[in-house]
Structures are given as C-alpha cells and as structure tokens.
Amino acid sequence: MENQAIIEAEGLTKKYGHQIVVNHLNLQIREGEVFGFLGPNGAGKTTTLLMFLGLTEPTSGKVSVIGFDPTRDPFHVKEKVGYLPENVGFYDDMDARQNLQYIARLNRIPDKISGGRIDESLKVVDLIEEVGKKVGTYSKGMRQRLGIAEVLIKEPKLIFLDEPTIGLDPDGTNRMLDLIHSLSREKNITIFLSSHLLDQVQRICDRVGIMIKGNLVAMGPIEELAKKKLGVDKEDYTLEEIYMKYFKEA
Amino acid sequence: MHGIFTIFRKEMEDHFSSIRFLLISALIVMVGVIIASMVGMGIQEESKGMAKPTFLFLWLFTSTGKLFSFVQFIGFFGPLIGIFLGFDSINRERVSRTLSKLLSQPIYRDSVINAKFLAGVAIIAIVLVAIVLIISGLGIRLIGVVPGSEEVFRLVIYLIASILYIAFWLGISILFSVIFRSTATSALASLAVWIFFSFFLGLGAGFMADAVAPIGQSGTGVDPSAVIKHEQVQRTISLFSPMTLYNDATTTILDPLRKTTRSLILMGPMERLSLSRFQSPLPLLQSLFIVIPHLVSLVAISFLCFGICYLVFMRQEIRTV
Ligand SMILES: Nc1ncnc2c1ncn2[C@@H]1O[C@H](COP(=O)(O)OP(=O)(O)O)[C@@H](O)[C@H]1O
Ligand SMILES: [Mg+2]
Numbered sequence: 001m002e003n004q005a006i007i008e009a010e011g012l013t014k015k016y017g018h019q020i021v022v023n024h025l026n027l028q029i030r031e032g033e034v035f036g037f038l039g040p041n042g043a044g045k046t047t048t049l050l051m052f053l054g055l056t057e058p059t060s061g062k063v064s065v066i067g068f069d070p071t072r073d074p075f076h077v078k079e080k081v082g083y084l085p086e087n088v089g090f091y092d093d094m095d096a097r098q099n100l101q102y103i104a105r106l107n108r109i110p111d112k113i114s115g116g117r118i119d120e121s122l123k124v125v126d127l128i129e130e131v132g133k134k135v136g137t138y139s140k141g142m143r144q145r146l147g148i149a150e151v152l153i154k155e156p157k158l159i160f161l162d163e164p165t166i167g168l169d170p171d172g173t174n175r176m177l178d179l180i181h182s183l184s185r186e187k188n189i190t191i192f193l194s195s196h197l198l199d200q201v202q203r204i205c206d207r208v209g210i211m212i213k214g215n216l217v218a219m220g221p222i223e224e225l226a227k228k229k230l231g232v233d234k235e236d237y238t239l240e241e242i243y244m245k246y247f248k249e250a
Numbered sequence: 251m252h253g254i255f256t257i258f259r260k261e262m263e264d265h266f267s268s269i270r271f272l273l274i275s276a277l278i279v280m281v282g283v284i285i286a287s288m289v290g291m292g293i294q295e296e297s298k299g300m301a302k303p304t305f306l307f308l309w310l311f312t313s314t315g316k317l318f319s320f321v322q323f324i325g326f327f328g329p330l331i332g333i334f335l336g337f338d339s340i341n342r343e344r345v346s347r348t349l350s351k352l353l354s355q356p357i358y359r360d361s362v363i364n365a366k367f368l369a370g371v372a373i374i375a376i377v378l379v380a381i382v383l384i385i386s387g388l389g390i391r392l393i394g395v396v397p398g399s400e401e402v403f404r405l406v407i408y409l410i411a412s413i414l415y416i417a418f419w420l421g422i423s424i425l426f427s428v429i430f431r432s433t434a435t436s437a438l439a440s441l442a443v444w445i446f447f448s449f450f451l452g453l454g455a456g457f458m459a460d461a462v463a464p465i466g467q468s469g470t471g472v473d474p475s476a477v478i479k480h481e482q483v484q485r486t487i488s489l490f491s492p493m494t495l496y497n498d499a500t501t502t503i504l505d506p507l508r509k510t511t512r513s514l515i516l517m518g519p520m521e522r523l524s525l526s527r528f529q530s531p532l533p534l535l536q537s538l539f540i541v542i543p544h545l546v547s548l549v550a551i552s553f554l555c556f557g558i559c560y561l562v563f564m565r566q567e568i569r570t571v
Contacts, residue, residue, distance in 0.1 A: 046569065050568075050569065053354055055350070055353060055354065055568055055569075056567065056568075056569070075356050075358070076356075078354055078355060078356040078357075079356040083351075083354040085347065085350045085351060085354070087347055088347060088351060089343075089346040089347025089348040089351065090346070090348065091346070091348060092346065102256070102260055103351075103355060105256040105259075106253060106256050106257075106352070106355040106356070106357055107355060107356060108252050108356070150351075154355075154356075
C-alpha cells in the first residue's frame with residue numbers, strides 16, 4: 001500500500017446559513033485504502049462528499065482530490081473519480097447496457113472501447129445475465145450493483161460511495177460489501193464510503209472516521225479506536241460500542 | 251462541447267420515442283391538414299375561371315375558412331407545444347435521481363441545460379418545418395399554384411418567428427422544471443403563465459387603459475384624442491405579451507396587403523386613405539422592416555427567459571432530497 005494522500009482536506013467548512021454542517025474537517029486518505037466515513041443521519045457526510053466532487057462549494061478551507069482542487073477544477077476530478085450517490089437513479093425505460101453506454105459517452109469513451117468495458121463491469125457485479133432487461137424492473141440490490149458497474153466504466157482511481165448498503169437486505173448487504181472489498185483488492189481502487197450503519201461496514205474498512213454533527217470526532221483503524229475508548233482488555237468490541245461512546249460525549 | 255452533444259443526442263432520442271411527441275405531431279398534422287384542405291378547396295371553388303390573385307399561396311396559412319387559420323392555430327397552440335416539451339426536463343431527472351449522477355460525470359454543468367433547451371428547439375423546428383411542407387404540398391395539389399420565391403421567403407420568416415415564439419414557451423417551462431421539484435407543479439405553473447398572457451393580459455390591458463386614459467362620455471361625444479390615448483396605452487401593455495408580438499409579426503409577414511401592425515384606430519386619416527386606395531401588396535423588404543422590431547423582441551424575451559433559467563440552474567444545489 002502506498003502512502004501518498006489521494007484526498008486531502010484542510011479546515012474544510014460548509015455552512016448553510018448559520019448552520020455549520022461540516023466544521024473544519026482535516027482529513028488525509030491514502031491511496032489504496034478503504035475508508036469508512038461514519039456518522040448518524042444529518043452528520044454532514046453527503047455534504048462532505050459533494051464538496052470532494054466539486055458539486056457543492058465549500059464555505060472555507062482547502063481540498064485536493066487526486067491532485068486537483070474540485071472547486072476550481074471539477075472537470076478533472078470527475079474524469080477519474082467515481083461517485084455513487086445515495087439511492088442512485090437510472091433511466092428506467094432503458095436497459096442496463098443503454099444506461100452504461102450513456103455514461104460512457106459522457107466520459108468521452110468511444111463506443112468501440114465502451115462495449116467491452118460495459119460487459120466486463122456487468123460481469124464484475126454479476127448482472128451480465130440481466131443486461132437486456134429494463135432497469136425499471138430491477139430490484140433494489142440489483143440497482144445498487146448496477147450503480148457500481150456504472151462507476152467502473154470510467155476506470156476510476158477513487159470511488160465515493162454514499163450509503164452503499166442502505167435499503168438492502170442482509171444478503172444484498174453482504175454481497176455489496178464483498179464487491180466493494182474486491183474492487184479495493186483486485187483493482188486497487190481507493191474507496192471512500194459513507195454509512196450510518198456502522199456494524200455493517202466495519203469488516204471491510206481499513207480505517208474509519210466518525211463524524212458527529214459536522215465534527216470529525218475520531219479517526220483511525222477500528223482496533224486503535226477501540227483501544228482508546230474501550231480499554232485494551234476488551235476482546236469482542238464492535239464499532240457500535242465505540243461509536244455510542246463518542247456519541248454520548250458529543 | 252462533447253457533453254452537450256451526448257446529452258442532446260439522448261434528449262432527441264427520448265423525444266422521438268415518447269408518446270408525448272407522437273401526440274403533439276399527430277394533433278398538429280391532423281389540424282394542419284384539415285384546415286389546409288378546407289381552405290384549399292374553398293380557394294379552388296372561388297377562383298375558378300378568374301385570374302389568380304397575388305400571394306394566393308399564403309392564403310393557405312392565413313385564411314380562416316370556417317374555423318381558424320393555421321397561423322392562428324399555431325399562435326394559440328404553439329405555447330402548449332413548448333410547455334409539453336419542457337415542463338419536466340430537469341425535475342424528471344431530479345425525481346428519478348439521475349441528475350446528481352449526470353452532474354458527477356466530466357461535463358460542464360451548463361451542458362445539461364443547454365442540451366435540453368437545444369433539443370427542444372430542434373424538435374419544435376422539425377415539427378413546424380414538416381407541417382409547413384405538408385401543407386404546401388397539399389396546397390400545390392389542391393389549388394395548383396406553386397409558391398414564388400418571395401412567398402417562400404415569407405414562409406421562412408414565419409417559421410423563424412414561430413420557432414422563436416415556441417422556444418420562449420419552452421424556456422418558461424424549463425425554468426419551472428428547474429425551480430419546482432414536482433413535475434405536476436411545473437406543468438401547472440407553465441399553464442398558469444400561458445393563461446395569464448393569453449387571456450388576462452388582454453383584459454388587463456383594457457382595464458389599465460380605462461384607468462390611465464378613460465374615454466369620457468361627455469355631451470359633445472367622444473373626444474378623439476382620448477380614444478387615441480386609450481388605444482395607445484392598451485397596445486403598449488399588450489406588447490408585453492409574446493402572443494401579441496407573435497401575432498402581429500406573423501400576420502404582417504404572411505399578409506402583404508397589411509401594412510402596419512397598428513390597428514386602424516391609431517392611423518392618421520391619410521394613412522388610412524392610402525391603405526384603402528392603394529391595395530398593392532407591401533414589398534418584402536418593407537414587411538421585414540415592420541416586423542423586425544417584433545422579431546428582435548421575440549429573440550430578446552426568449553433569451554431573457556433562457557438566461558434566467560440558466561442562472562437559476564447553475565446556482566442551484568443539486569442534492570436530491
Ligand atoms: N441545501 C441545504 N440547505 C440547508 N441545509 C442543508 C442543505 N443540505 C443539507 N443540509 C443540512 O446539512 C446537514 C447535513 O446533511 P448531510 O450532509 O446530508 O448529512 P448526512 O449525509 O450525514 O446524513 C443536515 O442537517 C441537513 O439538514
Ligand atoms: Mg447522506
């Protein structure tokens with residue numbers, strides 16, 4: 001694993017009116033890691049992701065994503081960074097291939113090349129059998145996996161996933177997590193995922209950050225956070241317990 | 251540029267495969283063909299054995315026949331075409347949660363709104379050109395007159411004015427689709443603006459004129475200067491209506507015997523006299539001079555409307571909550 005920072009945020013702040021949604025966020029994500037950005041609803045996770053992509057302007061502070069400033073140069077960031085929004089939508093009256101084809105064209109990938117890539121990414125997410133069906137007929141889990149396939153089309157270095165397991169049944173959740181994990185290991189893609197379902201994502205994250213009411217209250221490998229908050233002797237800690245401790249203090 | 255082209259292409263494909271587009275074209279073709287056949291057959295009857303009057307061909311579009319003329323039909327129905335094509339263009343993507351995905355691709359944000367607007371204008375142009383060609387073909391068969399170059403030129407200007415006019419309404423409806431999250435709300439808001447301009451502005455102009463320049467019923471009769479003032483106020487107000495701009499422009503350009511967009515009441519006596527004495531058609535260039543201010547105003551309001559739409563969209567939070 002390399003140690004170069006692929007995301008760097010310094011004093012990143014977002015206010016909506018007087019409400020501070022993200023408060024002086026300092027963060028460094030290394031290339032190749034799986035980072036879990038955790039916190040309850042309304043903590044400011046989505047807002048942070050949108051600032052990383054240049055889809056929302058920060059009120060103050062600095063960000064750099066894959067070496068570009070997303071506020072000034074969103075174009076270059078979006079070229080190499082994939083983003084799966086929470087509850088991603090598709091053009092329901094088109095089939096999977098047509099949906100991905102459109103995204104490929106928007107990424108200026110010639111049709112000759114995109115055809116192969118589309119098949120390949122649909123295989124990765126195990127949807128190649130369903131390719132001819134209208135996306136409107138897909139189940140929630142299939143849609144979410146199609147979202148991953150769509151993000152893979154541009155062969156990203158870094159992927160942002162906003163609540164990737166929300167609304168999935170336990171089976172679908174496990175499948176999704178395995179898929180994310182394999183992207184990190186096999187394709188060496190850096191993953192930055194947000195979630196409020198802590199116990200679910202902890203098994204695939206190298207490091208986590210805990211965000212509460214706009215403040216990043218803790219960051220590090222889960223074992224380290226457990227040591228700090230729960231004492232060394234505790235064996236079977238869960239992230240939930242660590243998180244509850246921070247939550248009570250906030 | 252690449253982004254615009256890709257989105258434009260998808261929007262065109264969407265339009266062509268939509269039931270909405272099918273209904274609009276079917277309705278226009280149906281009404282256009284019925285009107286043109288009726289008018290064409292009427293002309294055929296009347297002009298039997300007579301020398302063909304000049305600009306007979308344009309009558310196909312301007313003659314009201316038993317119902318209304320094609321030009322009147324587009325003046326009334328055109329706004330609805332624009333509204334149907336645009337009222338859900340942005341908020342549909344919001345509701346289906348594809349907008350944030352679209353904007354996270356390497357495209358400039360304005361490509362989305364530009365491409366959607368351009369695709370709408372292209373569809374409008376295609377539909378209008380097609381129906382004018384259909385009517386012309388029908389007319390040539392029915393009345394046996396081939397349009398001269400001047401008539402063709404007048405039709406082209408008519409087409410440009412119509413595309414601008416409908417594009418204005420497209421802009422209005424896209425604006426509402428940016429502002430409102432629900433497609434039902436944006437459709438209703440667009441219709442409300444349409445109703446305001448087509449019915450209430452005329453009424454309102456009358457009321458305003460009554461208030462600003464009342465025509466007193468004194469014992470000696472009506473004071474002519476008051477009548478003129480009343481008329482001027484009413485016209486000035488209704489010039490704010492795109493309908494008035496469009497109707498004035500198109501009737502002048504397609505009816506060369508009309509020499510002014512002003513109503514009779516505003517003309518001086520000599521002007522009125524010359525109008526009735528010299529019934530020769532106005533040369534094309536003169537017609538153009540009369541309608542150019544109208545065309546410029548149409549361009550201006552369409553651009554203004556799209557400009558507002560553009561600014562609102564560029565400044566908007568894209569998050570789909
Ligand atoms: N456009 C907006 N205007 C005002 N407040 C907003 C806006 N978007 C988000 N917020 C507020 O910002 C806070 C953080 O939201 P969000 O980043 O979506 O949280 P999370 O993704 O962690 O659930 C919430 O309290 C939300 O109400
Ligand atoms: Mg969120």
